[in-house]
Amino acid sequence: MKYFIGISLVCLVVTGGCLFGASSSHTFSLSHTVAVVSSVTFTGSNSVVMAKVNKLGDATINNNTLDGWSLTVLSANAGQFMNTSTGNGEEPIAYNLDITEISGTRGDGISIANSLDLGASASFICDLESGSNQNSATVNLKLGFEVDFSKEQTRFEMAGTYSDVLTITYTDR
Secondary structure, three states: OHHHHHHHHHHHHHOOOOOOOOOOOOOOOOOOOOOOOEEEEEEEOOOOOOOOEEEEEEEEEEEOOOOOEEEEEEEOOOOEEEEOOOOOOOOOEEOEEEEEEEEEEOOOOEEEOOEEEOOOOOEEEEEEOOOOOOOOOEEEEEEEEEEEOHHHHHHHHOOOOEEOOEEEEEEEO
């Protein structure tokens, strides 16, 4: 009898008091919230171009959205330094926009162009790779921008007044 009571007590303790087909359940409520981060900060200013390669400024980007972000640039003169006079035979001077990844973390799935020949429409500096998502956050990604007249060699040193306007646009997709 003592043996039967001992086994019954062990069964009661092991089963947590569930005897004779009884059941027990517990519900766990789970949640997870991460605030959206989507920002860009530009530094730099309008630049008087003095050399064949000129630093324009930087952009610092933070984004943690799965659908990612893009950065485009549009040249008012399709990548040409346009002459404002023609009294001395001035002609437009072509240039490239060079992009340097300086620091920070680029989100997995985001591609960056290193150099762009600017055309008549907006060009992507950064964008999602084809068919991809941003699978990790972009954190304090600092990009540097330079205009490069090196391919024009000596034309850059010829007389004249030239200008262009670059518009860089950040878009959270």
